Amino acid sequence: MTNNKYVLDWINEMAEMTRPDNIIWIDGTEEQAEALRAEACATGEMIKLNQDLLPGCYLHRTAVNDVARVEARTFICTPTKEEAGNINNWMAPEEMYAKLKKLYTGSMKGRTMYVIPYSMSIVGSPFAKYGIELTDSIYVVLNMLIMTRVGTDVLEALGDSADYIKGLHAKADLDENNRYITHFPQDNTIMSVNSGYGGNVLLGKKCFALRIASYLGRKEGWMAEHMLILGVTYPNGEKKYLTAAFPSACGKTNLAMLIPPKFYTEQGYKVECIGDDIAWLRVGEDGRLWAVNPENGFFGVAPGTNAQSNPNALASTMRDTIFTNVCHNLDNNTVWWEGLDNDPPKNALNWRGEVWDYTKYDKNDKVGTSGAHPNSRFTAMATNCPCLSEAYYKPEGVPVSAIVFGGRRAKTAPLVYQSTSWQHGAFVGSIMASETTAAAAGAVGVVRRDPMAMRPFVGYDMGEYFGHWLKMGTTIPNPPKIFHVNWFRTDADGHFIWPGFGDNMRVLAWILDRCEGKVGATMSPIGYLPLPEDICTEGLEGIDTETIRDLLSVDVDSWLEDVQNIRDFYAQIGDSVPATMHAELDALEARLLAAK
Numbered sequence: 281m282t283n284n285k286y287v288l289d290w291i292n293e294m295a296e297m298t299r300p301d302n303i304i305w306i307d308g309t310e311e312q313a314e315a316l317r318a319e320a321c322a323t324g325e326m327i328k329l330n331q332d333l334l335p336g337c338y339l340h341r342t343a344v345n346d347v348a349r350v351e352a353r354t355f356i357c358t359p360t361k362e363e364a365g366n367i368n369n370w371m372a373p374e375e376m377y378a379k380l381k382k383l384y385t386g387s388m389k390g391r392t393m394y395v396i397p398y399s400m401s402i403v404g405s406p407f408a409k410y411g412i413e414l415t416d417s418i419y420v421v422l423n424m425l426i427m428t429r430v431g432t433d434v435l436e437a438l439g440d441s442a443d444y445i446k447g448l449h450a451k452a453d454l455d456e457n458n459r460y461i462t463h464f465p466q467d468n469t470i471m472s473v474n475s476g477y478g479g480n481v482l483l484g485k486k487c488f489a490l491r492i493a494s495y496l497g498r499k500e501g502w503m504a505e506h507m508l509i510l511g512v513t514y515p516n517g518e519k520k521y522l523t524a525a526f527p528s529a530c531g532k533t534n535l536a537m538l539i540p541p542k543f544y545t546e547q548g549y550k551v552e553c554i555g556d557d558i559a560w561l562r563v564g565e566d567g568r569l570w571a572v573n574p575e576n577g578f579f580g581v582a583p584g585t586n587a588q589s590n591p592n593a594l595a596s597t598m599r600d601t602i603f604t605n606v607c608h609n610l611d612n613n614t615v616w617w618e619g620l621d622n623d624p625p626k627n628a629l630n631w632r633g634e635v636w637d638y639t640k641y642d643k644n645d646k647v648g649t650s651g652a653h654p655n656s657r658f659t660a661m662a663t664n665c666p667c668l669s670e671a672y673y674k675p676e677g678v679p680v681s682a683i684v685f686g687g688r689r690a691k692t693a694p695l696v697y698q699s700t701s702w703q704h705g706a707f708v709g710s711i712m713a714s715e716t717t718a719a720a721a722g723a724v725g726v727v728r729r730d731p732m733a734m735r736p737f738v739g740y741d742m743g744e745y746f747g748h749w750l751k752m753g754t755t756i757p758n759p760p761k762i763f764h765v766n767w768f769r770t771d772a773d774g775h776f777i778w779p780g781f782g783d784n785m786r787v788l789a790w791i792l793d794r795c796e797g798k799v800g801a802t803m804s805p806i807g808y809l810p811l812p813e814d815i816c817t818e819g820l821e822g823i824d825t826e827t828i829r830d831l832l833s834v835d836v837d838s839w840l841e842d843v844q845n846i847r848d849f850y851a852q853i854g855d856s857v858p859a860t861m862h863a864e865l866d867a868l869e870a871r872l873l874a875a876k
């Protein structure tokens with residue numbers, strides 16, 4: 281399929297190490313994909329679902345010990361530890377290569393190695409970057425066919441160049457004690473072994489489009505961020521775009537596809553999706569920041585997705601979708617997950633493939649008793665999404681008016697606030713925190729600092745990454761305004777106060793009005809807050825301006841506690857945290873103390 285010597289030599293080298301029985305090149309044709317689906321069904325790797333109800337849809341179950349990203353086993357292997365920084369796991373490249381070599385050697389004996397040439401963003405576009413993933417998993421091939429642009433045109437676009445990202449994935453024994461997700465930024469190389477779960481093995485996604493790309497972005501003067509991209513169309517036809525960075529399982533897919541409340545749609549407002557997880561951002565010739573979605577599909581959280589919360593996501597999964605670790609309804613050979621509806625299947629297998637008794641469900645032991653795993657996912661083509669924007673197809677992307685940071689905080693963070701400048705906005709991003717979710721292995725619900733929602737995804741030192749944000753600000757003549765939101769404040773009983781989902785439009789409307797200078801704000805120690813009456817509550821039941829006032833309140837004592845926590849976190853990152861960030865933190869503390 282190619283004469284590219286760099287590609288062929290590397291594949292030979294990897295095949296000599298892993299020793300597959302066959303090597304198959306993935307050409308991007310439907311015929312080949314269909315043959316692979318049939319093969320995966322024959323071996324039990326995938327289950328073909330009811331083709332009348334869910335045409336082109338399949339179910340896959342990962343190993344029980346392999347259901348989420350594994351941050352503790354994810355490494356940035358730069359020549360020095362300083363380059364990877366204190367927040368990333370680091371190992372010297374030679375040492376990691378030696379360790380991996382043992383795990384890969386002979387690991388594909390009796391298996392087939394698939395060669396997947398793929399592009400992140402539109403093939404041939406100026407922002408496109410190419411990768412080749414070698415894998416022994418058909419599931420990975422079929423997911424990559426949805427999540428990225430795969431095929432011979434990628435090899436043609438690459439030509440004789442050595443400028444591509446090498447990715448090697450082997451399932452090996454799925455041994456969690458020998459599971460490694462490793463990145464060698466200097467070598468443009470990603471190596472993943474002993475896993476079969478999405479974020480660990482679809483190497484174009486977090487490994488390339490965030491960890492390697494963030495490293496390249498710093499070198500080349502652009503940014504790779506864990507952000508959705510959406511467009512709002514106004515009644516007069518004008519379009520505005522924003523990006524938002526929320527940690528894993530904190531609402532990016534939902535916000536990206538939101539359907540505004542009636543009050544807005546009746547006036548002619550429309551929201552369209554450009555991307556739900558990753559944005560590559562560059563300064564345009566017009567002096568604005570422009571965003572492209574490098575992906576081609578959605579790898580979305582299934583639980584909680586339903587006809588009310590996210591009808592667009594649900595519609596996206598109705599055809600040509602791969603479901604992973606959801607519940608299998610045996611009565612009609614379809615799928616189910618918690619939060620889909622109030623009608624759990626009575627004759628079903630849980631995400632482990634065991635007979636499932638829905639009456640035993642205990643929300644305090646979701647992993648043990650639920651039908652679908654809390655981090656079960658759907659892989660659906662972007663083009664399936666009813667609200668996909670025309671701008672999705674534009675190689676130059678969209679100009680960004682606002683950047684929104686957000687986390688899952690039961691307390692402290694208000695519904696929305698605005699930073700006072702790019703620099704202050706970058707600081708607001710750097711102090712983000714969120715309760716942990718099932719998207720990564722480990723405890724759930726623990727508040728941890730997650731700067732820019734990128735803690736697990738920065739391919740170099742976190743302090744340097746802050747520095748890159750500050751530096752980018754000086755290169756954008758007309759930068760986006762930066763905001764912070766929190767949909768997850770709870771009342772005394774632990775219930776979410778803000779209705780969220782489609783109603784988040786009410787907050788987006790305020791944000792975009794602020795960008796246009798159309799609405800006022802009050803100054804607080806943390807930044808600009810809306811006047812409660814400026815958040816529209818028309819048509820909202822049980823929420824009035826008083827509730828909004830409460831959602832916008834800034835509790836000085838809990839913020840001062842946060843300041844201490846941020847100081848500790850900055851210290852953990854180390855000396856590379858820019859002095860500007862320390863100065864912003866001191867200034868925040870001083871303003872909070874003055875307000876006490």
Ligand code: GTP
Nearest residue numbers: 528529530531532533534581583584719767780781
């Ligand atoms: P990743 O794919 O892991 O990066 O996740 P994501 O950021 O795209 O999160 P997603 O939109 O899939 O939402 C994750 C969970 O948060 C789901 O269970 C949603 O139902 C829930 N969620 C999303 N938006 C809201 C909201 O506005 N309010 C509340 N209460 N929950 C929300």
Ligand code: SPV
Nearest residue numbers: 349478479485486528719
């Ligand atoms: C996330 O965890 O942020 C995801 C899913 O988007 S994964 O691809 O597993 O990283």
Ligand code: MN
Nearest residue numbers: 506528529557
């Ligand atoms: Mn994500």
